[in-house]
Amino acid sequence: MSGVVALSHPALLEFWRERHLCTFTTLRKDGSPHVVAVGATLDADAGLCRVISSSLSAHVRHIRNGAEQVAICQVDGPRWATIEGLAEVRDDPASVSCGERWYAARYRTPRPNPARVVIEISVTKVLGSSAFRG
Secondary structure, three states: OEEEOOOOOHHHHHHOOOOOOEEEEEEOOOOOEEEEEEOOEEEOOOOEEEEEEEOOOHHHHHHHOOOOEEEEEEEEOOEEEEEEEEEEEEOOHHHHHHHHHHHHHHOOOOOOOOOEEEEEEEEEEEEEEHHHOO
């Protein structure tokens, strides 16, 4: 069973600190979904999910072309959570560095990439399994 989850739910926050890969869904110009595997981080205090990426990637292009509504999902057995929100691509050094720090804390230090950007997703809705409700 699924439903809306509070962004501040302790079990949800712990789940987003564990090391899990995520799927990242953007929409192509024709409205069809483009889904890729990414590392994502959740900054619940700021209400942001972050994904570091290359400025040349298709999902970055989709967002820059107006596909701002996105979804990030992670699954571990019966536990799952989907974060929906509005995405913005940031390429300023401070934002990229912040995204890299969050990524390093959850996964590992990212390899150097001079074309790196950070996608900041302002969280509008969190859905998840019953483990994150109540």
